[in-house]
Amino acid sequence: MDGMVGPATPLDTPVHIALHTRDVAEAKAFCRQMFYGPLQVTPIGDLSGFAFSGDVVMLGPVTVGEISYGADMHVNIGDLETAYHVLAPLTGTLRSRHRGATVLADSTRAAVFRPVGDIDLYWPGDCRLLSVKVERAALERELDAALDQRFVSPLLLGESFDLVDGPGRTWAALVRLLHAELCAENGLIRQPRMASRWRDMVVSGLALTVEHPYGVDEPAGLQGPRRPRTVKRALDAMHAEPWHQFTAAELASVGGVGIRVLQESFRQHVGMSPLTYLKRLRLDGVHAELSRSDPWQVNVSEVAYRWGFTHLGRFAGAYRERFGVSPSQTLRDRR
Structure with missing residues (x-):
């Protein structure tokens, strides 16, 4: 891919x-x-x-x-x-x-x-x-x-x-x-x-x-820690090419750290592992594209492959779990 x-x-x-x-x-x-x-x-x-x-x-x-x-x-x-x-x-x-x-x-x-x-x-x-x-x-x-x-x-x-x-x-x-x-x-x-x-x-x-504690003069103790550049580099790579078949090792290399360090940093600053974030990013991308597409011009498998899903069965199950409907139903609802 x-x-x-x-x-x-x-x-x-x-x-x-x-x-x-x-x-x-x-x-x-x-x-x-x-x-x-x-x-x-x-x-x-x-x-x-x-x-x-x-x-x-x-x-x-x-x-x-x-x-x-x-x-x-x-x-x-x-x-x-x-x-x-x-x-x-x-x-x-x-x-x-x-x-x-x-x-x-x-x-x-x-x-x-x-x-x-x-x-x-x-x-x-x-x-x-x-x-x-x-x-x-x-x-x-x-x-x-x-x-x-x-x-x-x-x-x-x-x-x-x-x-x-x-x-x-x-x-x-x-x-x-x-x-x-x-x-x-x-x-x-x-x-x-x-x-x-x-x-x-x-x-x-x-x-x-929106109100937030990130202004220059916020009270001591409210200022949040900086998101590590290692995490930001991995996020940037995933958002630039969400269809790319990233591995945990490759994302760790992008971030310039070991796999365990990147995974722990993601859990702390993103709330999930790097590959879980990537899967959700892809699912949301598929959902957005199906919600915008002409059902007579595209099909689900084409969109799924384009977003990096190579196993359609697992993709369909993950999609239904996240959005409550099948991907084909999302596309049919556009008719």
Whole structure:
């Protein structure tokens, strides 16, 4: 697989997918496909008003959905692992619990979620919100560039931020405009150069908006240790060529350390081993490509091979475990 080029589908190609349904199972499947596999949606009380509306746009590492259920729901999500997430209500009040912190999010305050830790949501029927997913690597690279690696991973982010004043207001307006433009057919953001710039603004704007202890004048004891350059080199290599058949020894060589040292550094600073991270990176890449592809133009095996999976049986099992559906189902849902 070494000589293969990267995925054929440009990751900055905007995608718009919408669903309006009164079927709870259909709504759950849609949210699992668009956002996360380990997601459970349970109705609370009367379902007569249930009317799910999901309007989702994807642009590279950023996914934005305008979501509402029309009835009171309990939503539980397992570890996000490869993404950071923001919920910004447009109407109503959402109650969330994550990593021991409870946040009441409404039109004045957003809730922020890190990659590690279950998320428990009470989502009332009158709550309509913007659900913003930003890939973990994209946000961490942005902060890495700005702060010369002075952070731990996952990022030590605050659990919420203000939407009425300061940078939060600007970022929320930018996300709303991004969503509206990508829902339209002929907006300026549909131009590739504009799309990539807008993507970068959303990611860098979030890095500047969320609360974190990585400023120059943070109190003693809050400053996180630097991510080792050995880890960063291995991550850079995997993100540059995720389809390459890396071994643990090869990644250790890239990092300039022994295998055991690299594995321990990854567990400490990334939360998993290098090859586990690589598999999840590939799975997310396949999922993103299948979610954007024309089912009449591609097939699952081609996409899987392109992302470095050589054993289709094991790939299909890992994909279903991560996203809750088969890869072929993801592709069929694009029809």
